[in-house]
Amino acid sequence: MLYDEALTLPPGGTVLEIGSHQGRSTVVLADAARGRDAHVIAVDPFVEGKLFGGQSTRSRFEHNLAEAGVTDAVTLLADYSTRARPGWTRPLDLLYIDGKHDYWTFADDLRWKAFLPEGGRVLVHDAFSSIGVTLGILVHVLFARDLRYVDRSDSMARFEKARPDLRDRMRILGELPWWLRNVGIKVLLRLRLRPVARLFGHDSPYDPY
Template sequence: MPHPRSAEFSSAWSFASGVSGWLTEDQAALLWDATIDLPRNAVAVEIGSHQGRSTTILAAALRDRGGRVIAIDPFVDGRLFGGAKTRERFERTIDEAGVTDVVELVAEYSTRARPGWSRSFDYLYIDGKHDYWTLSDDLRWSVHLPEGAPVLIHDCYSSIGVTLGILAHVLPSRRLVYERRAGSLALFRVGRPTWRDRMRIVAEMPWWLRNVMIKVLLRLRLRGLAAKVFGHDSPYDPY
């Protein structure tokens, strides 16, 4: 269940909300809530950091308990990603948030970093490349997590690639349990799912199909129709 929003979270969100990105306040609160029961000195792995909006939330949540964030992002050059400029903004964000001592940057593709990874951690946040193959590989990072650890996935039940990955790998999984979501940010936990847990994933499919239809309408430049039919009055995809 959601925790009451603390003054510490409000302060962290006040800063993070000024950083470019797609994380909403409710989603930031879910990231924060998922750290509450972690042990002292917990380590969170974040796949996909962009300019640091979510990174600062995780760092603020873990800092007072001696925790750390390992931020994994290749900062690819190109129109959609920004490359070196985005990395500069990320590093500036972390510095301005005062969490440079809490955040460790691994400037690499998650799919390249994973095969040789041997360090355990306590929390996994996946917001990397949203295609089926990358998401499928990123889910394999969860083998390093202990029982009950949170696994959070952004653009879940919104992105076609991410959702197909969930259906192929999490729905039949014997070690990930779906808990809840805030928009397209879904919270799973390491554990043995029941039949009812699996059906709760299936129950999100109508919401996913709604989001796919909105994306189609936006691509066709029919934003007005998306607003009228689905209540989505935004030029951006649902997230």
């Protein structure tokens, strides 16, 4: 879905990626975007800590981009998305959100849609898999007048900057059973009840992303 959306960018267009980590999704976006003479802006603060890795993660990010030969198609903005947005002025053509998954950060990241044109796409990773992201969707997308739910591929959801109708809103509600299933599996894995998780079709030690 990332690759296909980047292929539809207008010539010279701009993708904003929130949350890059080691650059896997950045490489996918850049590989497709460079064929459109488009550019990816990767936003990640690379903060220190066990969960994020800090400078070592940034080094792997830069190495992976170089290995894939897409460095020239990517600009790194090493900052928090919530701090970068208030002073932003450049128009965007595609927004990909995969940053911090708490409700408040995700809600703020959705505000980047203001820089998209009508019909511009917003891709959200871990939608209907993360409690914080899903709550953000229910509060800020379900009742929005300028963002409609299109579809998803596993936990990658696609939205469009357009006025939604009732069917668009109902499709969001239709994903809630799948979300509850995913949250339940996460709880089972943390309780070391993987055999029970298998009963729900999840045969992996990792969260259902």
